[in-house]
Amino acid sequence: MKKVGIIHCQQTEDVCPGTTDFKVASEGKLAFEKTGPVEIVGFTSCGGCPGKRAVFRAKIMVDRGAEAIAFASCISKGTPVGFPCPHYATMRDTVARKVGNNVEIIEFTH
């Protein structure tokens, strides 16, 4: 079972505890259809705008076993308020460089 660390938007954590992220991850659905059910080894926010803390938080999750980093849909799709993160592309690309090519980047959760 693949190990995944999830990063979510600090601006939306008051209205979303990540329930659907955990559900689709454990069931291998939506963003996890390709991997099948995954084990969540970390669930952390980006640390607040502009998301720089996500880079170090992703690296810590990889150091603790994550084989993939997933950006929750609150970041890339803007759920549930319809407001995608304006810093997403920079955050994703910087995280990808920090964690290296062996770590898969998953761009949404559901």
Ligand code: SF4
């Ligand atoms: S940087 Fe993006 S993901 Fe992080 S709190 Fe700000 S809007 Fe949300």
